[in-house]
Amino acid sequence: MNLLAVLDYGSVLVFAITGALVASRAQLDLVGFAFIASLTALGGGTIRDLLLDRDPIFWIADPTYLAVAVAAALAVFFTAHLLESRRRALLWLDSLALSIAVAAGAGVAMALDQTAVIVVLMGMITGCMGGLMRDVVVGDVPVVLKQGELYVTAAFAGSATAALARHYGFDPLVTLPGCAVVTWILRAGSLGFGWHLPVYKSTPPKS
Amino acid sequence: MNLLAVLDYGSVLVFAITGALVASRAQLDLVGFAFIASLTALGGGTIRDLLLDRDPIFWIADPTYLAVAVAAALAVFFTAHLLESRRRALLWLDSLALSIAVAAGAGVAMALDQTAVIVVLMGMITGCMGGLMRDVVVGDVPVVLKQGELYVTAAFAGSATAALARHYGFDPLVTLPGCAVVTWILRAGSLGFGWHLPVYKSTPPKS
Amino acid sequence: MNLLAVLDYGSVLVFAITGALVASRAQLDLVGFAFIASLTALGGGTIRDLLLDRDPIFWIADPTYLAVAVAAALAVFFTAHLLESRRRALLWLDSLALSIAVAAGAGVAMALDQTAVIVVLMGMITGCMGGLMRDVVVGDVPVVLKQGELYVTAAFAGSATAALARHYGFDPLVTLPGCAVVTWILRAGSLGFGWHLPVYKSTPPKS
Numbered sequence A, B, C: 001m002n003l004l005a006v007l008d009y010g011s012v013l014v015f016a017i018t019g020a021l022v023a024s025r026a027q028l029d030l031v032g033f034a035f036i037a038s039l040t041a042l043g044g045g046t047i048r049d050l051l052l053d054r055d056p057i058f059w060i061a062d063p064t065y066l067a068v069a070v071a072a073a074l075a076v077f078f079t080a081h082l083l084e085s086r087r088r089a090l091l092w093l094d095s096l097a098l099s100i101a102v103a104a105g106a107g108v109a110m111a112l113d114q115t116a117v118i119v120v121l122m123g124m125i126t127g128c129m130g131g132l133m134r135d136v137v138v139g140d141v142p143v144v145l146k147q148g149e150l151y152v153t154a155a156f157a158g159s160a161t162a163a164l165a166r167h168y169g170f171d172p173l174v175t176l177p178g179c180a181v182v183t184w185i186l187r188a189g190s191l192g193f194g195w196h197l198p199v200y201k202s203t204p205p206k207s
Helices: A003-025 A030-051 A064-082 A086-111 A116-138 A152-167 A172-193 B003-025 B030-051 B064-082 B086-111 B116-138 B152-167 B172-193 C003-025 C030-051 C064-082 C086-111 C116-138 C152-167 C172-193
Strands: none
Touching (some): A003 A030, A003 A064, A003 A086, A003 A172, A030 A064, A030 A086, A030 A116, A030 C030, A086 A116, A116 B116, A116 C116, A152 C030, B003 B030, B003 B086, B003 B172, B030 B064, B030 C030, B030 C152, B086 B152, B116 B152, B116 C116, B152 B172, C003 C030, C003 C086, C003 C172, C030 C064, C030 C086, C030 C116, C086 C152, C116 C152, C152 C172
């Protein structure tokens, strides 16, 4: 199993858990858990594969990804009540999933010898779209767009790091973990210490 | 016209009616009716075709599907006021559309000789995604995710039946109607008699 | 640079501005602006390209589109506070973007020698889907579905004009600007003078 597969499996696993946690807050049944978990876990990579015209889509080529997502949903269904605060767990797990998924997305684009711009974008899309669909489908405000937090920005910084590191000749075995770490540090800093970029503010408030 | 085409046309017709009913609740104009009807009727199959890299997409290959959806939207625009309760009609028609679409999705995957896992998934995706997009776009709580109802679960049971029946050598002419019937019985049982799986409940309630 | 590229760039630019205006209303940061701007500007054309199986997707083939969207987002971030009413600016720019995008979508389908039905649909999809995703993602009521306004209808009339004009042998250099003008007149008439088609009204109101 190569590094890309490890990243893909990792992001599927952790994103599936966040999806299942969202399903638990919406009080769905077991199959509903598996559905939201799979949508979240496989959504970002599916959009990446469609855009890059990879055929077949990664989870059609290897349904183990799906099995991982469903197993994670099952595990959460029976254990989520043990969590002190599901909202908190959700956010931190989501930050982990984001970091791994950004690296997985950037890695796939690099393996296809795409340009730096596309590498950056595929990292961002793979990282952000699964969580975005999860939140839109259940009617939550997307975590991706939470005001005053680094999220898309963290994904951007991570994939830009990957693209830069490739440009300077680093091996993917260094580049991709670096990408995940940069993404996570920024996102975690935002969750834990309130790091953020200036947000748009109109003065005085307008319609 | 073979069985698959009949199923595709059937699900397009009935889903289009549900889309138009949703449009009537949102008080759109005639073109808005056609738009939501088409999105609902063609959405699930479009995602299925994109994922399986079928080219061209079914309604690009044969625009009759689109004509059916638009005709249904038109008919509903001029007759919906005759319905006693549009909400009730919507739910029951949606259950019918779901059942046919699940069979259509599973059937296409079988015709492409996909594995059992992919057959099950394509059944579920074709059945659930059109209605999901319909509800998300107009801002309703998706029927798919209604708490304490069988929906995704019914789709899963139906497509699993199809995959199993194929495994035991049954002909698609038996398999696919069986798939639709299983899906519909579960969904109808849920609507009519409140059948459901245990939903997730945290005790005591958490954040 | 041919006419199609001009239309694509134009719609990307103007839709990106509308996306950034929506981001300003949601008080996102600079990267959030770029994200929503890109989703809005590239979304409709991406769906068009996926459906038509164009490979690569237009902004993967030429990332300048993306650069345009990001530059527009940046410009809006620093200047939106100068606008008297962002809501009003948003609606009028959106009407402009719609018109250009409908022509771009119809033009691409014509360049691929698609049938009239597909030309009409690709115009509508390219025009409407970017704005629809923009509004769904940030949780607004989609402008596309605003009750009692011409929007999808304007897109339909514009692309139908294009398909008809092609049928009667007109050159794309005439057809596509005509398509944009028809779309815009109808949409602007709806915004400025309240033009609309009869909307569905049940009498008496039902559930």
